[in-house]
Amino acid sequence: MNSPKLFLTRSLKSLASLVKTRTGLPSPIVGGAVNIVAYHRVVADIAKAEREAIRGLVVSTETFRRHCELLQTAFEVVSLETAAPFLDGTRRVKRPLAVITFDDGYLDFYEVAFPILNELGLPAVNFLPTNFMGGGKILAHDRIFWLVKLAAEKRISIRAALEKAGIENAAKISGKRDSLAVCDALVHLPNARREKVISELERKIGESAFEYPREYQLLDWEQIGEMQGKGIDFGFHTANHVVLPLEDDAALETEIFAGKSELERRLNRKVVAFAYPNGAYNARIKNAVAKAGFEIAVTTERKINLPVKSDLLALGRISLCEESTRGLKGVYSPKVAALRLGV
Ligand SMILES: [Zn+2]
Incomplete structure (x- = not known):
């Protein structure tokens, strides 16, 4: 004791x-x-924000x-x-x-x-x-965070979308368990490539229509x-x-x-x-x-x-x-x- x-x-x-x-x-x-x-x-509602946004970006x-x-x-x-x-x-x-x-x-x-x-x-x-x-318009890191989060929740694989966007290590990135690590890897891309990734992910996940949270404004x-x-x-x-x-x-x-x-x-x-x-x-x-x-x-x-x-x-x-x-x-x-x- x-x-x-x-x-x-x-x-x-x-x-x-x-x-x-x-x-x-x-x-x-x-x-x-x-x-x-x-x-x-x-933010006024920190519990909500920590669920719906990159945690490192929010304070109550x-x-x-x-x-x-x-x-x-x-x-x-x-x-x-x-x-x-x-x-x-x-x-x-x-x-x-x-x-x-x-x-x-x-x-x-x-x-x-x-x-x-x-x-x-x-x-x-x-x-x-x-x-x-x-x-x-919404910033790339928020869009990526939201798309990766939705994909994980809906159990949609993002590998094909990343490959379509020309990401060489798509399997490695999409295989990461931590959503924030996936997000981080996709944010740190040249802008043209990053936009391509976002539109591929939006297309993939947008099959069931979605909206980005108002708090990203x-x-x-x-x-x-x-x-x-x-x-x-x-x-x-x-x-x-x-x-x-x-x-x-x-x-x-x-x-x-x-x-x-x-x-x-x-x-x-x-x-x-x-x-x-x-x-x-x-x-x-x-x-x-x-x-x-x-x-x-x-x-x-x-x-x-x-x-x-x-x-x-x-x-x-x-x-x-x-x-x-x-x-x-x-x-x-x-x-x-x-x-x-x-x-
Ligand atoms: Zn910034």
């Missing part, structure tokens, strides 16, 4: 290892660093509010553009800074997250894939315009949310250069911040981003952004979802949250 003390020691040890594996960061974050956090969607309203309040206690929460001169050493950090970022421009940013940010007086930036805004330009100037900035996230290193130079013209101009025209202002879709970049992509005139670019690498030494075109971020700050009991844990957010 375990003594209470032994049990406690073990619990603390497992908590420590849980936090270590989930954060990958030492804690607390060293003084003077800029802590950039990354979200996708904030309550947890998001707690995160914001926690960040406010330990950091000065500033916009990304305000943080830039501290990151390149032009200005010295007095109080640790935090930046709240969102990717993909989901509709619930307007409906759920923005009112909370507004109430707490916190700035944030949302990185937009321009071609998807306002047109009722994105912002329209009117909502974006309303939030602009109310503490919300908008950055660029390519035209079509492509995995940039998989695209050739001609595609970069559309995805980076033309897309940036389109966003600037829509926002009627210069856009200097960029987020690499899926965090994917290399030297060629970074050069293109710099050439297009971006001054700040964020990745999904879990690294601490130190003043002076930070590469402004490859800044690290802490990606957060509901799962990130759950404790051993499977519910929100203030201790895990403090460690995860570097407080």
Whole structure:
């Protein structure tokens, strides 16, 4: 039988290892660093969202509010553009800074997250894939997730559809048991191939008509315009949310250069911040981003952004979802949250 003390020691040890594996960061974050956090969607019904969407993309309203309040206690929460001169050493950090970022421009940013940010007086930036805004289109990763989920539920094999779309390792991918792993493999494809996969899957599964969930919807330009100037900035996230290193130079013209101009025209202002879709970049992509005139670019690498030494075109971020700050009991844990957010 375990003594209470032994049990406690073990619990603390497992908590420590849980936090270590989930954060990958030492804690607390060293003084003077800029802590950039990354979200996708904030949802009212987390149980539903975790069933119907990629889990790593959703956080509940309550947890998001707690995160914001926690960040406010330990950091000065500033916009990304305000943080830039501290990151390149032009200005010295007095109080640790935090930046709240969102990717993909989901509709619930307007409906759920923005009112909370507004109430707490916190700035944030949302990185937009321009071609998807306002047109009722749904992002590839959500479509793929939904199609793979439906196929699994209806016990429909997706192998033939993948083969038809020209996927070489169709058997291996379709044989994976974990739907998220299948989804991940199909998202990380060149965009033209990925679209082919989606239309083949839609055809296969669409035999019994289906609709994508409303929660996959994105912002329209009117909502974006309303939030602009109310503490919300908008950055660029390519035209079509492509995995940039998989695209050739001609595609970069559309995805980076033309897309940036389109966003600037829509926002009627210069856009200097960029987020690499899926965090994917290399030297060629970074050069293109710099050439297009971006001054700040964020990745999904879990690294601490130190003043002076930070590469402004490859800044690290802490990606957060509901799962990130759950404790051993499977519910929100203030201790895990403090460690995860570097407080
Ligand atoms: Zn994205």
